[in-house]
Amino acid sequence: MYLLVWLKRLSWLLICYFFLRFLFLIFNIKSFQYADFQQISFAFVYGIKFDLSAIFISNILFTITSLLPFRFIEKQSYQTFLKYIYWLPNIIFFWSNIADFEYYKFIGRRTIFEVFGIMGDVLEQSFSLLTSYWFLLLLWILLSYVFVKYTPNPKISDKKTPFSLLLRIFIWLLSIGFTILFFRGGFQEKPLRINQAFEQHDNNLGNLTLNTTFTFLTTIDAKGTEKANYFTDNKVVTKLIERNRKQNLSLNLKNQNVVIIILESFGKEYMGYKNPYKGYTPFLDSLSKQGVFMENCFANGRESIIAMPAITASIPQLIEEPFITSSYQSNKFWGLGSIVKQHGYTSSFFHGARNGSMGFEGFSQLAGFDKYYGINQYPKELFERDFDKNWGIFDEPYFQYFASELTKETKPFVSCIFTLSSHHPYPIPNKYKGKFPKGKAEIHESLGYTDLALKNFFASAAKQPWFKHTLFVVTADHTQFNTEPTYASATGAYRVPLIFYHPDNQVLNEIKISVNSQKICQHTDILPSVLDFLNIPQNQILPFGESVFAKSEGKALQFNSGIFRMISGNNYVEMSLDGKAKNFDLLSNQSLKEADKSQLKAFIQYYRNGLIENTWVK
Structure with missing residues (x-):
């Protein structure tokens, strides 16, 4: 019974x-x-x-x-x-x-x-x-x-x-x-x-x-501790993952600053530029037209916590757990702050959420940033007015605060800002409610607000003496809800904007000449691209990233739900943990007969074994 x-x-x-x-x-x-x-x-x-x-x-x-x-x-x-x-x-x-x-x-x-x-x-x-x-x-x-x-x-x-x-x-x-x-x-x-x-x-x-x-x-014990043994000869791995580390830009500029702007949830799908519809980001569209817009940029993941290490340290997620929360977060690696400090730059990271949110503060220190600015550092007299009652400070006042703090920075500097307002529950100040298109998804209205905040930031920054000597790199941490059929695919769900803009037209034109705006690129390419621009050696960067200015075929790596992915040219490879692979043509989305997975395997082996043995930096 x-x-x-x-x-x-x-x-x-x-x-x-x-x-x-x-x-x-x-x-x-x-x-x-x-x-x-x-x-x-x-x-x-x-x-x-x-x-x-x-x-x-x-x-x-x-x-x-x-x-x-x-x-x-x-x-x-x-x-x-x-x-x-x-x-x-x-x-x-x-x-x-x-x-x-x-x-x-x-x-x-x-x-x-x-x-x-x-x-x-x-x-x-x-x-x-x-x-x-x-x-x-x-x-x-x-x-x-x-x-x-x-x-x-x-x-x-x-x-x-x-x-x-x-x-x-x-x-x-x-x-x-x-x-x-x-x-x-x-x-x-x-x-x-x-x-x-x-x-x-x-x-x-x-x-x-x-x-x-x-x-x-089934992921309780998933710590990425299993070694990958696809190749017995490490020289083969090194050869397969070799990346261009040359100086690719002919610029020889002195005392240039870099500002990296990471927009919360700004998928490429939400833009009007390079899309057959109006979109929700008029200022970002105009900035894309003026600067260099990388048309085929992919996020390395679908979460903010994955984007931070990818953008600032060229570390994608190729284990079951984000690097920031993994047991390997204290491993040796070179981050953006650590590298530029060796060449006389100061560095800072700004995020208007509570200190410690998403592990950003701790990771910024590991990546070598001199200063971290969270909600605790925001002026107390402005807090009540500017707090969104959810995550932190509204984007518009926080961007203005960011601009004023950059003016105080010791020059030259490298600084990052991670926005907030286009994160659920998508708060908008009362004075702006009803002023932006509602769109098809809940996030769309907040995109319009953050886009305006970005526009006002550039207007304020343009009045500062450091502005004309600064390269602006604008991207998004990840995509979000798809409403357009074109982006409702395994690759479309990772497409994010990547824009390089410089106020000096001569410098900007040199950048435009030096880059193929249609090449495949990813978050992990931002760090080597910044160093390439600053004429700083790239030998300390992990092989998961490569300067977008390099005259070579770009790549993008992802890992989600037990599936590794690599996009290279028009070739899109998926491989499971047991080595079974599928190969597709990125343009036609048609299945191809043979899956060239050797390079993907080499990246996985270098990543996982390097984590376990802590040998990324020797």
Whole structure:
């Protein structure tokens, strides 16, 4: 009887997970707009394997306690205890799946264990998040109620049933065996892993196949500690990942400054420039026309915490966890601040959020920046007026503060600013409400506000003596919600703007002559490009980045949901952790016969083994 109840309860969970997957599809229907009914059906059917894995491992305590080979399990009090062992963990995991209905739109994958690395920021914004997504909380309560209400229960009888100790021990051990078998996905040599969900070309369908319980539990111990041994000869690896480290610009300028502006969530999709629609960023469009706009720039990830190391230290994410929150964050590497300091530059990093947010303050120190400016450094007399009641300081006043602080900097300087207002919940000062296009997504209005803040920053900066001696590099940390079909693809979800602008037309023209604006580039290319401009040797930079001014084919690297990606020219390679690869033509999106993955493997091996052995810097 109790074996039957155990099976019924696990089956009831399978129904719940099917319903959660259906809701995930409804909430993110635009992400799957190119998938036909057959592909969606395959994702649902194949997803049962991952659901069973998640159900059996998350209910292992329930399995062990519900089928114990002892008489006391038949007592009413013990059966009541079992209900809570069954209800509590599953209701918690229901919430993780429901939260991903919206969180997926931001990060482009199911949540993994590394979410704890930003839990401080989540808790800080808990009230704002709950008020914005109250409907998810309501949905969770309703599902939990139905789950509890219709849980299969045993019929307790006063009549004693036949008791066979050996049989019950056998059933108990068998149930534990089945738990292990279903968790690992079968009898195959390697257990079921996230990357195995991505059987179809459309990577979004892999996330539909998965469930958040599975991705969370299977990444608890994911620290990137497994070495990659694709090549036995390290000289082969070195040769494959060799990058151009020459001086590529003919400029010989003295005392030049650099300002790097990282715009929160400003995907290339949201611009009007180089797109067949108006967009939401008129000033950024005009700056792109004046300066050098890299048309094929890709973010190295879908989260701010991934962008920071990529932009300031040429460190992408090629392990399951962002570098900032990993156990390797104290490894030796050369960051932007450390390198320019050797050549007489001062450096600073500005972020209008609370100090410590996203780990930026700590990482800025590791990257060698002289100063970090967070919310604690903002003038106290202006705080109440300029605080957005959510993350930090509104972009417009913070940009003005940034401009005034740069005037105080010792010259020459290199400085970065990371904006804030186009982050959920997209706050806009009252005086600007209704003045920007609402657009198709919630973020669009806030983009207009930050774009205006950027325009006003350049207007203020133009009045300062340092302005005419400064290279401005403008990019975005990552993309966000897709509304345009052109960008609803595995590569489109990573396209961000990258603009180089200099107020001196002679300098700007030299830059324009020296660069191919259509070459593939990425966040990790920003650091070597800055050093190239400043005529600083690039030998300390990791091989994951290369100056955009180099006369060579560009590349872009990404890692998401257990899949490595490399874009090189028109070639787009995807490779799973087990080495299986697919190759596509970037222009036609057609599958190619052969996947040239040797260079991608070399980057992975250098990255992972270098982290484990701490040999990036020798």
